[in-house]
Amino acid sequence: MIATDIPVFNSVIRTIGAILLIPSALAVIGAVLTVAVLILDPRPEFGIGHWLSVAAGFVGAVIVALVASLISWLLLMRRDVYWCRRCGFLLSRA
Numbered sequence: 799m800i801a802t803d804i805p806v807f808n809s810v811i812r813t814i815g816a817i818l819l820i821p822s823a824l825a826v827i828g829a830v831l832t833v834a835v836l837i838l839d840p841r842p843e844f845g846i847g848h849w850l851s852v853a854a855g856f857v858g859a860v861i862v863a864l865v866a867s868l869i870s871w872l873l874l875m876r877r878d879v880y881w882c883r884r885c886g887f888l889l890s891r892a
């Protein structure tokens with residue numbers, strides 16, 4: 799028996815989990831770019847409506863990033879097991 803870890807879910811579900819990393823990464827990039835633009839090119843002449851929509855977009859991006867990465871993390875989760883090389887027997891080591 800050797801101590802190792804195996805994926806909790808099958809390859810289809812893990813593929814979905816990996817694909818969910820894409821919107822998560824894009825949302826993080828979008829949020830970072832929003833902040834970068836605000837710092838590099840502040841536009842005080844723009845009205846409050848402009849800044850409210852920027853803030854809404856930023857908050858939305860952060861929420862998408864959090865939710866997508868949480869689901870992705872759950873789907874890609876691995877569990878610790880003892881694995882027998884000879885017969886493939888798995889024993890959970892929680």
Ligand SMILES: [Zn+2]
Nearest residue numbers: 882884885887
């Ligand atoms: Zn065995």
